[in-house]
Amino acid sequence: MTRVLVVDDEPQIVRALVTNLRVRGYEVASASTGEEAVERVARGRPDVVIVDLGLPGIDGVEVIEAVRGWSSVPIIVLSVRDAERDKVRALDAGADDYVTKPFGIEELLARVRAAARRVAPAAEAAAVVAADFVVDLAARHVRNASGEVRLTPTEWHVLETLARHHDKLVTQRQLLQQVWGPAYETETNYLRVYMAQLRRKLEPDPSRPRSLITEPGIGYRLRTREGGQPTSGGPPA
Amino acid sequence: MTRVLVVDDEPQIVRALVTNLRVRGYEVASASTGEEAVERVARGRPDVVIVDLGLPGIDGVEVIEAVRGWSSVPIIVLSVRDAERDKVRALDAGADDYVTKPFGIEELLARVRAAARRVAPAAEAAAVVAADFVVDLAARHVRNASGEVRLTPTEWHVLETLARHHDKLVTQRQLLQQVWGPAYETETNYLRVYMAQLRRKLEPDPSRPRSLITEPGIGYRLRTREGGQPTSGGPPA
DNA sequence: CGGGCGCGCCAAGATCCCGTCAAGGCGGTC
């Protein structure tokens, strides 16, 4: 969830923004002074900061400069001042955007989305951990105890499909459709060949698979280390 | 040097912007139609794009959508339209900023600086260290044991793309889109030629590459010295 | 208890993909 920090000294502005953002599914915090704002950015690590220029105590521009000393969080400035000089000052201090009051709430929300979008890509780090190997979906590779395992395109595609639904049952039809296309729904032969291949490369004992599980008559399942099984206990004999 | 692409169909606007930007030390290119704009983004690799909404032929928003399909270059929209709906549309299509005409040139320049600043950190983040050479993304050059290696523009562009996703697999499509543009998605010939060229210049034994790895049927990967250990970044605590 | 079905396994042929080389065209520079 995207976290937004709203900084303004006028309570009704803060209230309006916080309400609108919360309705849109953002997680919102607020601050009413510059000092508090800097503190909250440090503590809360928001994904986007909305800051008013006319703050009591330390000025909005000083807040921007302070934050920019150690963070690159996107900052959107709100201000009643429309003078070009003010905009240039704020932007050059490190702000990402400058919106003049009065503003439309939809416009501001769109600018928040634009700012949040820029930081989004860093968030995703997907790795599926099985008993004897790790599937890194982002880097598109698999590692086991002896290092990186080389997979062919089709092998990877099958494993990737299982990994994206880890611990869930994936039917043969799903797999065949995903990897070979809708025309191959019935070619269960392919699955047998490639599951065997994957087990040979990834399972310590391919004849007794621990992670690449067959669900007879239905499909296959990739069991993760924590995911699949009930918490405590005895391994099934 | 920061490279800016200006897209507008009114010659006097283009001229004014180009002049102002050049005086400030930017390297500026321009386009007057949407098609030309997309082409120039693909070829010229600008650091910032300034685009007018009211273009003949394909619309400004469509240009944004097309570019966003394969590039994350900052886009600043210019428009005479001040309606909130237009702003939201452009921003949600992928624009980073929206400036209403008439605008102050100083404000626009400040917004260009703000946009350019955001891409800078990624570039200065640095140097990708492979087994036998070092790719310095900021300085735009490559060094191996015998010193600096001369690369042609296209060679560099390919290597740069791999380096920006080091240890991750980059698909053939991604590479072709980044380097040659969206229209060249299927020209895998180019990749073979240029990967061979890069290996000849950078690998100690080009026939047995250690860093520029082929993933058959999928794409290529630049392997760094440490390997793919997740070095996920976070700001200092 | 017997039969059928589904799964694991193996091997061989056909196909696709990659690396390599070389020549032609284009634009920029001297």
Place this chain on the structure above:
DNA sequence: GACCGCCTTGACGGGATCTTGGCGCGCCCG
């Protein structure tokens, strides 16, 4: 105007990969 470097394009082995068929075994069902 000539030269040079770079990009584009085509063709050609060699090797990895996909496809395909067949066989035996165990489990479920009749």
